[in-house]
Amino acid sequence: METVGAIEAGSYGTAKLNYLNNGSTLKSWLLTKDHKRIAIMYLISVSAFFLMGGLYAAAIRLELLTPASDLFETGTYNKVFTQHGILMVFFFLIPSIPAVLGNFLIPIMIGAKDLALPRINLLSLYVYWVGGAITLWALMQGGVDTGWTFYTPYSTTFSNTYVLAVGVGIFINGFSSILTGVNFLVTIHTMRAPGMTWFRLPLFVWAHYAVSLIFVLGTPVVAITLLLVAIERVAHVGIFDPALGGDPILFQHMFWFYSHPAVYIMVLPGMGIVSELIANFARKRIFGYEFVAFSSIGLAVFGFLVWGHHMFVSGQSMYASLVFSFLTMVVAIPSAIKMFNWTATLYQGSISFETPMLYGLAFMGLFLIGGFTGLYLGALGLNVHLTDTYFVIGHFHYVMVGGQVIAYLGGLHYWWPKITGKMYSEFWGRVAAMLIFVGFNLTFFPQLILGYLGMPRRYAAYPPELQVLNIFSTAGASVLGVGLTMPLFYFIHSLIKGKPAPANPWLLPGLEWRTSSPPPTENFDTPPVVTWEVYDFGDESGLDLEAAKREAAALTA
Amino acid sequence: MSAHSHSDKFVYHEPGLQHQFGDMGQQEESVSLGMWLFLAQEIMFFGGLFTAYLVMRSKYPLAFASGSNHLDAFLGGANTLVLIVSSLTMALTVYYAQKGNRNMQVGLIVVTMLFGLTFLGIKAYEYTDKYNHGLVPMAGLNRKVKANAATTEHVGLVLPGETTVSASEAKPGAEPYVNPYGEFQWHEYELVQHMMDKQRAEPSGHYLTYNEQLTYSTSPGSLVLDKDKFRDKVRIFFYIYFVMTGLHALHMIIGLGVMAWLLWMAFKGTFSAEYFSPVEMSGLYWHFVDIVWIFLFPLLYLLGRHYVHLGL
Amino acid sequence: MQDSSFVQLFPEQASTFAWQVDALYGYLILVSLVFSVPIIVAIFYFSIRYREREKYAVPREIHGSMVLETLWSVIPFFVSMSVFITGAIVYFGQYTPPDDAMEIYAVGKQWMWKFQHQTGQREINDLHIPVGRNVKLVMTTEDVIHSFYVPAFRTKADAVPGRYTYVWFNATKPGKYHLFCAEYCGLNHSGMIGTVYVMEPGDFDNWLSGNAGGETPVQVGKDLFENKLGCASCHAGGPQQRGAKLEGLFNTEVHLVGGGTVVADEDYIRNSILNPASQVVEGYQPIMPTFKGQVTEEQLNGLVAYIKSLSPNAAAAPATKKPDEKAPAEKKPEEKTPAANKAAK
Structure with a gap:
């Protein structure tokens, strides 16, 4: 049995060659084909975009502190929320988990030396940078005010802002996602280590498999749609502008055909991370592994069939609405299955509450609300009242932030020792997690109530009787802002002064914990052969539990 | 190849094997799966355009038929033939790469590239024709002719079924081509006029769809042809025509770039029975681009051509 | 509320x-x-x-x-x-609007809601309706997509350019309710708000009969011409007038300063109100101020209709000229055709 062997809890990463110190020139980074280095460059890039999007969010909440549009003029406010949406959706939420954590971990988790197509991986990073640079250039020139949804004919004909440049930026950026998706699918199919069967794959990998399907099949459609919008602006021809014979509803169909599955692009990897966190910190095989795995695929497939539920009030036929509402209700099932299985996994576990687990549990609570509010919006009669109000804003922030961002932070904390070889401050980690949870709920729960009261989205000014709830929301946003900034500081601190991380700080069975922290350039010193089942915490996993227990006892004594 | 391998244990010496793979079989499987997935996304990419085409065609069938009739089905058919034959030569290239026959590879790649260039040449000729007749749907991108200069530049009234009337073939008495700002122009209203007359004579007939009765008329449903409104719809046809064929031509140009690289590799004798997957992958791409054209040709050139035989 | x-x-x-x-x-x-x-x-x-309870304990394995x-x-x-x-x-x-619903036309426009009752009354951003009656709005828009939303009625529907959409409701309680545009429509989206006044049927009838908005376009124009804008002080047609006489003007050729003639059609009248200095009639000074920004499209229509009504020979025209709501989609391409296109015609 040639395995990587037991790397006991106490063994520290040695000063040997790893991916971080293997070459330090700029060229060794910019021309690297190492998936781990590319992931680090993605990490820095998406963090920058997150910071920018966060500043826009702060501006939005400040403006909404008072009913009148007094901080900004309405035109400025329109640009602020549009740019918040575009930066967050296209440049943070969609790439963050797949391109950073997926990129770093999928090859390690399946026991490969690298992704199957390393040059394509590097290309995807450059494509992302080019798309991002064009978008940022447009924002600096004066920005864009169409809303991140680019509804026609406003975007094709009436907006006087840099729609063309931003559209081209997002178009180019889309190919970054497509290339990443192709790479993941190929890697998961062909690069698994001996013994790594499909049902021994960690659920994180299953989730990325599902996401990659959406990347490959969905992204091109929004790319061509935005290209058509861009051409319409230049040439003044109309597929989408009714004044020239076009059809604005066609745009909505084509846009949501991608952008609804894009929601699953954002939340599915988060679900993958949470599956890892729950199973590993309860030290138990996940309850109903196959159901959790296939519910990811189910979400990806059904996600393609429900786009019309964004258009219940747009004048589409009532029967189309009926079908889309029905399918939307069906999508609730895979989400429910995941939720129940995570809860059941905790049963009879041995649960410890390190920072990543706090994020995992927070995700379960928040996704519960995010998922259920989705049901409210999928119910036709209620959707008519709620769509385009703050209820929608609250709902998708519960899914996007409460789901994706919380999971991303959980994953980042979970794998930070592996990625950097350094331990962060557990105390500050827990404090930040608590602040984020409280701040998040305080920000977005009032928005659900505001939505039912009828406050429309994208309003710079609102009726004065709605001010109290908006003040709550802004107050919560300040707490959330503080909570989200803290990791930046203690992560950087850990890089400089953090304790070196052991190869397996929590004694977990995943393949990523069976190589040094940080891993060597080709991930493993000896190619791994997998002989244990997934999430096996017992003796057959090859982990030296007895030695670890003795060591832990010695530490506490 | 794998100069950046750090432990000697993993250095393989098979030609073309990249460091992340264990053996050639794994590499070929990966590359081929990657290519198929890339083609799947290409299908979705063109799929968006086909959707736009279908929706617009079902809204304005007569405008699209008029536009289709203006295109030269002979040239389009010739291009179809060119691409199908080029697919054959491409497939033969793969065959000879597997055989390790360098000379045949080089020769067939050159032939395939020549077919590709022929296609682009014919396409360029068609585009020029549209430019000369004011059919590019963007103002300023057509040939600009001032009124007083038009005497030497006569262009005939192009009837359904007739095509490519060049300046020298101008029919006597035809309207001169005048287009000082390079705007989109359209002169062929016979088909829609004919249908409108019939619809007016027989209100219960289905010569125009309900939507067309509203949108081609001076006032909704009046069944009096408004040429400007009809022209706008034909313009949508040419917009879709240019976007679809333009993106297809862009794919052809990229394909030619790939073929040029392949030619160089084949010339160096890189490919053998053991290592030929670049040829195979380029072949997949080339066939895909051909197949897109197989769909574009009937949709853009042929649909609605039967109206020519109405005896208008 | x-x-x-x-x-x-x-x-x-x-x-x-x-x-x-x-x-x-x-x-x-x-x-x-x-x-x-x-x-x-x-x-x-x-x-x-x-x-x-114990570090690295191995809990019982449960598969599902x-x-x-x-x-x-x-x-x-x-x-x-x-x-x-x-x-x-x-x-x-x-x-599903009931068949007996009272129809009201609604037109969205950056950034206002324009309503027209079947009896001719027009309102902007306000909508008066009677309590207990089925009301159906026939909606469209002049520019981008808007969405008619009254939270108290729990209903909403997009107004889409180029087509008609419908929304209906039956108000149960008199009062004032918020009206919002719920679909983002540009610069002043959050200003595209209004009030729905639900009135007792008697009050509503009073409002209908007493509302000045019940005037025909010609009456609106006359009122503007004689009182609100004071056009009559120059254009009333007396001998000492500084402005051109307008009676019988419509559809005649007028001679312009600097040579050239133009037919005084609707476009010419409209242009002369908005850009008076551009086409000055021979014999007059270019002293008229512009009214651009001071008159709405509705008021302009009224003025044009009134000036047309001063020329009885062409008086048939205003009657056939329906309000622009009737076919916005069809009018638009014409309005938006770039000037250069005219050269091509």
Whole structure:
């Protein structure tokens, strides 16, 4: 049995060659084909975009502190929320988990030396940078005010802002996602280590498999749609502008055909991370592994069939609405299955509450609300009242932030020792997690109530009787802002002064914990052969539990 | 190849094997799966355009038929033939790469590239024709002719079924081509006029769809042809025509770039029975681009051509 | 609406189907609680009961349970189907206007709502309706997509350029209600708000008969011409007038300063109000101020109609000229055709 062997809890990463110190020139980074280095460059890039999007969010909440549009003029406010949406959706939420954590971990988790197509991986990073640079250039020139949804004919004909440049930026950026998706699918199919069967794959990998399907099949459609919008602006021809014979509803169909599955692009990897966190910190095989795995695929497939539920009030036929509402209700099932299985996994576990687990549990609570509010919006009669109000804003922030961002932070904390070889401050980690949870709920729960009261989205000014709830929301946003900034500081601190991380700080069975922290350039010193089942915490996993227990006892004594 | 391998244990010496793979079989499987997935996304990419085409065609069938009739089905058919034959030569290239026959590879790649260039040449000729007749749907991108200069530049009234009337073939008495700002122009209203007359004579007939009765008329449903409104719809046809064929031509140009690289590799004798997957992958791409054209040709050139035989 | 409580949680119910939407909402809250509370209790209970007692303990391995998986797939399915069906029933009620509904035309425009009652009254951003009557709005827009939203009525529908969409309601309580544009429409989207006045039928009839908006376009124009804008002080046609005489002007050729003639059609009149200096009639000084920005499209229509009515020979025209709401989609391409296109014609 040639395995990587037991790397006991106490063994520290040695000063040997790893991916971080293997070459330090700029060229060794910019021309690297190492998936781990590319992931680090993605990490820095998406963090920058997150910071920018966060500043826009702060501006939005400040403006909404008072009913009148007094901080900004309405035109400025329109640009602020549009740019918040575009930066967050296209440049943070969609790439963050797949391109950073997926990129770093999928090859390690399946026991490969690298992704199957390393040059394509590097290309995807450059494509992302080019798309991002064009978008940022447009924002600096004066920005864009169409809303991140680019509804026609406003975007094709009436907006006087840099729609063309931003559209081209997002178009180019889309190919970054497509290339990443192709790479993941190929890697998961062909690069698994001996013994790594499909049902021994960690659920994180299953989730990325599902996401990659959406990347490959969905992204091109929004790319061509935005290209058509861009051409319409230049040439003044109309597929989408009714004044020239076009059809604005066609745009909505084509846009949501991608952008609804894009929601699953954002939340599915988060679900993958949470599956890892729950199973590993309860030290138990996940309850109903196959159901959790296939519910990811189910979400990806059904996600393609429900786009019309964004258009219940747009004048589409009532029967189309009926079908889309029905399918939307069906999508609730895979989400429910995941939720129940995570809860059941905790049963009879041995649960410890390190920072990543706090994020995992927070995700379960928040996704519960995010998922259920989705049901409210999928119910036709209620959707008519709620769509385009703050209820929608609250709902998708519960899914996007409460789901994706919380999971991303959980994953980042979970794998930070592996990625950097350094331990962060557990105390500050827990404090930040608590602040984020409280701040998040305080920000977005009032928005659900505001939505039912009828406050429309994208309003710079609102009726004065709605001010109290908006003040709550802004107050919560300040707490959330503080909570989200803290990791930046203690992560950087850990890089400089953090304790070196052991190869397996929590004694977990995943393949990523069976190589040094940080891993060597080709991930493993000896190619791994997998002989244990997934999430096996017992003796057959090859982990030296007895030695670890003795060591832990010695530490506490 | 794998100069950046750090432990000697993993250095393989098979030609073309990249460091992340264990053996050639794994590499070929990966590359081929990657290519198929890339083609799947290409299908979705063109799929968006086909959707736009279908929706617009079902809204304005007569405008699209008029536009289709203006295109030269002979040239389009010739291009179809060119691409199908080029697919054959491409497939033969793969065959000879597997055989390790360098000379045949080089020769067939050159032939395939020549077919590709022929296609682009014919396409360029068609585009020029549209430019000369004011059919590019963007103002300023057509040939600009001032009124007083038009005497030497006569262009005939192009009837359904007739095509490519060049300046020298101008029919006597035809309207001169005048287009000082390079705007989109359209002169062929016979088909829609004919249908409108019939619809007016027989209100219960289905010569125009309900939507067309509203949108081609001076006032909704009046069944009096408004040429400007009809022209706008034909313009949508040419917009879709240019976007679809333009993106297809862009794919052809990229394909030619790939073929040029392949030619160089084949010339160096890189490919053998053991290592030929670049040829195979380029072949997949080339066939895909051909197949897109197989769909574009009937949709853009042929649909609605039967109206020519109405005896208008 | 003016609820005195500190934080309001529900908007006022003011339409016949508002209670249905609220009941659906209540049902969903119930469903959420029935599912969430046990899950949250379980998470907390398990977290405490099965917290780590020994480092690296190996808990009993549980693979899953087909029975449980089936249960928690099938039960949520039936629950979500119940939500789907009730939601669909409410939706059909919201989106199926009754045949006897009183129709009102609504046109969205950056950034205002324009309404026209069948009796001719026009309103901007205000909508007066009687209580207890079925009201159906026939909506379209002049530019981008807007969305008509009255939270108290629990209904909303997009107004889409180039086509008509419908929304209906039956108000149950007199009062003032917010009207919002719910689909983002550009610069002043958050200013595209208004008020729906629900009135007792008697009050509504009074409002209908007493409202100045009941004037025909010609009357509107006459009022503007003689009183509001004071055009008559120069254009009344007396001998000492500084402005050109307008009687009998319509559809005649006028000679312009600097040579050239032009037919005094609608476009010319419109242009002369908005850009007076551009086409000055021979014999007059270019002293007229521009009225650009001071008159709305509606008022311009009124003025043009009035000036046309001064030329009885062409008087048939205003009658056939329907208000622009009748065919906005069809008018638009013409209005938007770039000037250069005219050269091509």
